[in-house]
Amino acid sequence: VSQPPTQSSFSSVRWDGDAVVVIDQRRLPAALVEWRLAAVADVCEAIRTLAVRGAPAIGITGGYGMVVGLDEARPAGVTDAHAELARLEASIGAVRPTAVNLSAALGRVREAAERSGATTPADVRTAALAEAVAIHDEDRAACAAIGEHGRQLLGQKRRLLTHCNTGRLATAGDGTALAIVYALQAAGAAPSVLATESRPLLQGSRLTAWELGAAGVDVRLIADSAAGPAMAQGLVEAVLVGCDRVAANGDTANKIGTYALAVLARQHGIPFYVAGPLSSFDAATESGAAIVVEERDPDEVRRFAGALSAPPDIPVWNPAFDVTPAHLIDAFVTEVGVLEPPFGTSIRRALASGGEVDAAAAPVTVG
Amino acid sequence: VSQPPTQSSFSSVRWDGDAVVVIDQRRLPAALVEWRLAAVADVCEAIRTLAVRGAPAIGITGGYGMVVGLDEARPAGVTDAHAELARLEASIGAVRPTAVNLSAALGRVREAAERSGATTPADVRTAALAEAVAIHDEDRAACAAIGEHGRQLLGQKRRLLTHCNTGRLATAGDGTALAIVYALQAAGAAPSVLATESRPLLQGSRLTAWELGAAGVDVRLIADSAAGPAMAQGLVEAVLVGCDRVAANGDTANKIGTYALAVLARQHGIPFYVAGPLSSFDAATESGAAIVVEERDPDEVRRFAGALSAPPDIPVWNPAFDVTPAHLIDAFVTEVGVLEPPFGTSIRRALASGGEVDAAAAPVTVG
Numbered sequence: 189v190s191q192p193p194t195q196s197s198f199s200s201v202r203w204d205g206d207a208v209v210v211i212d213q214r215r216l217p218a219a220l221v222e223w224r225l226a227a228v229a230d231v232c233e234a235i236r237t238l239a240v241r242g243a244p245a246i247g248i249t250g251g252y253g254m255v256v257g258l259d260e261a262r263p264a265g266v267t268d269a270h271a272e273l274a275r276l277e278a279s280i281g282a283v284r285p286t287a288v289n290l291s292a293a294l295g296r297v298r299e300a301a302e303r304s305g306a307t308t309p310a311d312v313r314t315a316a317l318a319e320a321v322a323i324h325d326e327d328r329a330a331c332a333a334i335g336e337h338g339r340q341l342l343g344q345k346r347r348l349l350t351h352c353n354t355g356r357l358a359t360a361g362d363g364t365a366l367a368i369v370y371a372l373q374a375a376g377a378a379p380s381v382l383a384t385e386s387r388p389l390l391q392g393s394r395l396t397a398w399e400l401g402a403a404g405v406d407v408r409l410i411a412d413s414a415a416g417p418a419m420a421q422g423l424v425e426a427v428l429v430g431c432d433r434v435a436a437n438g439d440t441a442n443k444i445g446t447y448a449l450a451v452l453a454r455q456h457g458i459p460f461y462v463a464g465p466l467s468s469f470d471a472a473t474e475s476g477a478a479i480v481v482e483e484r485d486p487d488e489v490r491r492f493a494g495a496l497s498a499p500p501d502i503p504v505w506n507p508a509f510d511v512t513p514a515h516l517i518d519a520f521v522t523e524v525g526v527l528e529p530p531f532g533t534s535i536r537r538a539l540a541s542g543g544e545v546d547a548a549a550a551p552v553t554v555g
Numbered sequence: 556v557s558q559p560p561t562q563s564s565f566s567s568v569r570w571d572g573d574a575v576v577v578i579d580q581r582r583l584p585a586a587l588v589e590w591r592l593a594a595v596a597d598v599c600e601a602i603r604t605l606a607v608r609g610a611p612a613i614g615i616t617g618g619y620g621m622v623v624g625l626d627e628a629r630p631a632g633v634t635d636a637h638a639e640l641a642r643l644e645a646s647i648g649a650v651r652p653t654a655v656n657l658s659a660a661l662g663r664v665r666e667a668a669e670r671s672g673a674t675t676p677a678d679v680r681t682a683a684l685a686e687a688v689a690i691h692d693e694d695r696a697a698c699a700a701i702g703e704h705g706r707q708l709l710g711q712k713r714r715l716l717t718h719c720n721t722g723r724l725a726t727a728g729d730g731t732a733l734a735i736v737y738a739l740q741a742a743g744a745a746p747s748v749l750a751t752e753s754r755p756l757l758q759g760s761r762l763t764a765w766e767l768g769a770a771g772v773d774v775r776l777i778a779d780s781a782a783g784p785a786m787a788q789g790l791v792e793a794v795l796v797g798c799d800r801v802a803a804n805g806d807t808a809n810k811i812g813t814y815a816l817a818v819l820a821r822q823h824g825i826p827f828y829v830a831g832p833l834s835s836f837d838a839a840t841e842s843g844a845a846i847v848v849e850e851r852d853p854d855e856v857r858r859f860a861g862a863l864s865a866p867p868d869i870p871v872w873n874p875a876f877d878v879t880p881a882h883l884i885d886a887f888v889t890e891v892g893v894l895e896p897p898f899g900t901s902i903r904r905a906l907a908s909g910g911e912v913d914a915a916a917a918p919v920t921v922g
Contacts, residue, residue, distance in 0.1 A: 217866045382872070385856060385865070387754060387778040393857070393865035401866050408870045409856055411754040412780045413812025417848075417877040420814065445780025447787065448815055455818050481784075489752060489776055490760070492859040498752070498760035499584045499768050503775045505749070510784040 193220050195402040200245045200357045201252070203321065206259060208252040210240040213357055213391075217398040225249070228257040228276065235283045235290070238389060242358020243432045243468050244327045247289030250280050251320035254297040258313050269312040273298040285480045286441055286509050287432040288470040293323050323467075324360050330465035330523035331361025338368030338428070338463055338521040339375060345425040345459075346372070349382040349415060352443035353395035354430035354463065356403075364463040365428035366396070368521065373405055380406045382418055386443060388488040388506065412445050419456040427453045431464040431520075438514030438531030439476030444507055450516035462512075463521040471539055476511035484508045560587050562769040567612045567724045568619070570688065573626060575619040577607040580724055580758075584765040592616070595624040595643065602650045602657070605756060609725020610799045610835050611694045614656030617647050618687035621664040625680050636679040640665040652847045653808055653876050654799040655837040660690050690834075691727050697832035697890035698728025705735030705795070705830055705888040706742060712792040712826075713739070716749040716782060719810035720762035721797035721830065723770075731830040732795035733763070735888065740772055747773045749785055753810060755855040755873065779812050786823040794820045798831040798887075805881030805898030806843030811874055817883035829879075830888040838906055843878035851875045 193199070193211060198220065201210045207226035214237060215221055223239055225231045231253035234240045240249050257276040263269040277294040284290055297319045304315030342348075348369065355366030362370045372379040381400055386392035393409055400407040410418060418424055427449055433441040440446070440462050453460040473479060486504035491497060498504075520527040520534075524541050527534040560566070560578060565587060568577045574593035581604060582588055590606055592598045598620035601607045607616050624643040630636040644661040651657055664686045671682035709715075715736065722733030729737045739746040748767055753759035760776055767774040777785060785791055794816055800808040807813070807829050820827040840846060853871035858864060865871075887894040887901075891908050894901040 218863060384780075385754070387752070387780060390864050393869075397865050397869045401869055408872050409853075409865055410872050411811060411856055412778070413751075413754060413815055414872060414874060414877070416815035416818060417811070417874060418872070420877075423872075444778060444784070448780055448783035448819060451783060451819055451822050452815060455822075486776075489778055492862065492864065495859065495862060496585060497757050497859065498764050498776055502760075502764045502768055505775050505777050505781060505785070505790075507781060507784060510781075510787075 193222060195220065198356070199360070200242070201240060201248050201360065203252050203324070208249055208256060210234055210249060211357060212239045213241060213395060214239050216394050225253070226256065228253060228260055228280070231256055232280060232283050235280070241391070242353065243287040243289040243430065244359040244364070244465060245357070246284060246287055247293035247467060248320070248324045248327060248360055250290045251293040251297050251323045253280050254294060255313060255317045255320060258316060263309045266306060266309060266312060269309045270302055273301055273312070273316065284482065286482050287468070289467050292467055296323060327359055327465060327467070328361040331359050331363055331367045333523035334364055334463050334465065334521050335362055335367030335371030337526055338461065339371040339377070341461065341519065341521060341526050342368065342372070342426060346377060347380050347423060347425040349384070349418065349424040349427045349449070350396065351384045351392065351429050351445055351449055352386045353391040353399070355396060355399050357395050357399055358430065364430040364465065366400070368428055368463060369400065369405060370403065373403070378406065381408070382423060383407055383409050384412045384415055384445065385409060386445060387412055391443070415449055416452050419452055419458055424458055427458060427460045429462055431462050431468045432509055433473065433479055434462070434464065434469045434520065434535070435473040435475050435479060436471050436532065436535060437475045438517060438520070438535060439479070440512045440514070440517060441476065441479045441481065441509045442512065444510050447510040447512045450512045454516050459518040460516060461519050461521055462517050465523055466539060469535055469539060471536070476513060479511055481511070482508040560589060562587065565723070566727070567609070568607060568615050568727065570619050570691070575616055575623060577601055577616060578724060579606045580608060580762060581606050583761050592620070592623065595620060595627055595647070598623055599647060599650050602647070608758070609720065610654040610656040610797065611726040611731070611832060612724070613651060613654055614660035614834060615687070615691045615694060615727055617657045618660040618664050618690045620647050621661060622680060622684045622687060625683060630676045633673060633676060633679060636676040637669055640668055640679070640683065651849065653849050654835070656834050659834055663690060694726055694832060694834070695728040698726050698730055698734045700890035701731055701830050701832065701888050702729055702734030702738030704893055705828065706738040706744070708828065708886065708888060708893050709735065709739070709793060713744060714747050714790060714792040716751070716785065716791040716794045716816070717763065718751045718759065718796050718813055718816055719753045720758040720766070722763060722766050724762050724766055725797065731797040731832065733767070735795055735830060736767065736772060737770065740770070745773065748775070749790060750774055750776050751779045751782055751812065752776060753812060754779055758810070782816055783819050786819055786825055791825055794825060794827045796829055798829050798835045799876055800840065800846055801829070801831065801836045801887065801902070802840040802842050802846060803838050803899065803902060804842045805884060805887070805902060806846070807879045807881070807884060808843065808846045808848065808876045809879065811877050814877040814879045817879045821883050826885040827883060828886050828888055829884050832890055833906060836902055836906060838903070843880060846878055848878070849875040
């Protein structure tokens, strides 16, 4: 019997024998409740509505979702089981096309099952589940390594600005950009964080402010548009963001607003760091020009919590992400180390390393 | 008997014999209703809560508010009447310190009464009201001239981005930045406007989207943080904003988020124009460093329409304005013409011109 989640102990996503259980992040900060996803329709709905979000957490949920789908389909034989996994890969992957972690996790689970040499549907399921668990475990380890590498990269910098939510709610571990904050805190370095509210879905207000506050980190919330004067007034020593998809050249798709922060950081001479596991890097995407950016429901901008904040029929342009060109990024913080420019080279070398996690204190600079 | 306001016919502020009547802009876009301010406490409350907002509209409301205050005080003699006006100038002016229009209007009304040579309290009131009406009339004329000068400045540019609300709700006329949009529309030039929602108080969503939509202008709403990719994708040919206070050197205080838009516009080679009447220029403020920026209630960022969007006790940094340095501004559009760099010179010359309105077609370039 599992305990209800608490502020000091929760899992953004976990496997529960025959279902994926996620924190329903739409309910935060008002309520911390789980949602048990025992059908593929629920898995897709949870991903589509951002009940579960954060590129790594979406990947993990999708991986387990393949097993949920297999259980639902009850394939009669091994061939049917593999065909079902291929169908699930396509249908779940279509729900959120921008983050590469989702499609990568789905592909890994399907391929692992195919490679397993399973001779029964039950064996196919066992292989699929093992791969989903591996993805989950790898993410937890990657978060820890990212935190440690980032902590060392920051040196004496303590005044940080972050965007969206890239923490314990977005991953299986301490997060990506926020793992660095938690690593500083664990080392007694007392980080101080400005969190943008991250319109339209307010992941900064609802999630980052909540989880950093719950963890006892010094955090202040700002409107997205207040980041400029915060930098101009010297309140920011480094910007830390996550990533939904990094192209082979370092161009990075991330939550809408990331690009403006990168431009502002460069204008003020403030380092701009992107944190993420290698599973967020996509060697098959040459540059940002090839990244599909989702446009989401206009009502995300027109309404909040059911209340109208704009004329109900006003046209809206609501891209969920933007693309920050590599030249505005000072470094990537990954589980294998800090990647420096030129990113075409450092990203290729990092991906070729096989993603072996170096959780030791010394960061591996893949420059 | 006055008619209720309608979408096609409303006055943001009007004098009604013994009270100022304003549109309660907090209720928009859900309801278009007026609020009759028959006591100074109401005048201050309306300005403080942004029921009436926009630097010019606040100045006009404050000017009439002096008369409301005089009626309330019922001074026994002329000396008492002048003393009361001085008290009102201080108390109403303290409500919103950033916009210069408010303090300038209050000062004009007090001084006009003093200069009038009034020999009875009733004559003091007559002189004060005449000056408030003059401020109101001048703003209406300034809006028309700004619109026309801005229209010519834009040349063939039609794809515009604007921030906050600078239109018919913010002034006595067609607005400042939005007057340019309306002038294009009147000339059959079909402008296309991206309106930022303008967190935290959503003047873009609630007011600009509403008034441009009601006027039949092609308008699309975006999150503040979507301005960067909009510029990167070529959706913006010019940025038009208003101003709350322009320093002698051209540094400009305006709604939080203006600075980031100026940095982004420069990054993309997009002209950044600030529109405002000379009453928003403050020769006594040398540079932006001397501008007091109001910090507002944290709950503006933590809540929307009563609903919690963040932990209720999370610390917030909520500056209402930011300061855009003059070097990021390509031109000011005023009622006397377009002011070009170096702004120290062009602003001084414009203010020395006595603010004579040139509503003729040809813009006076005070370069």
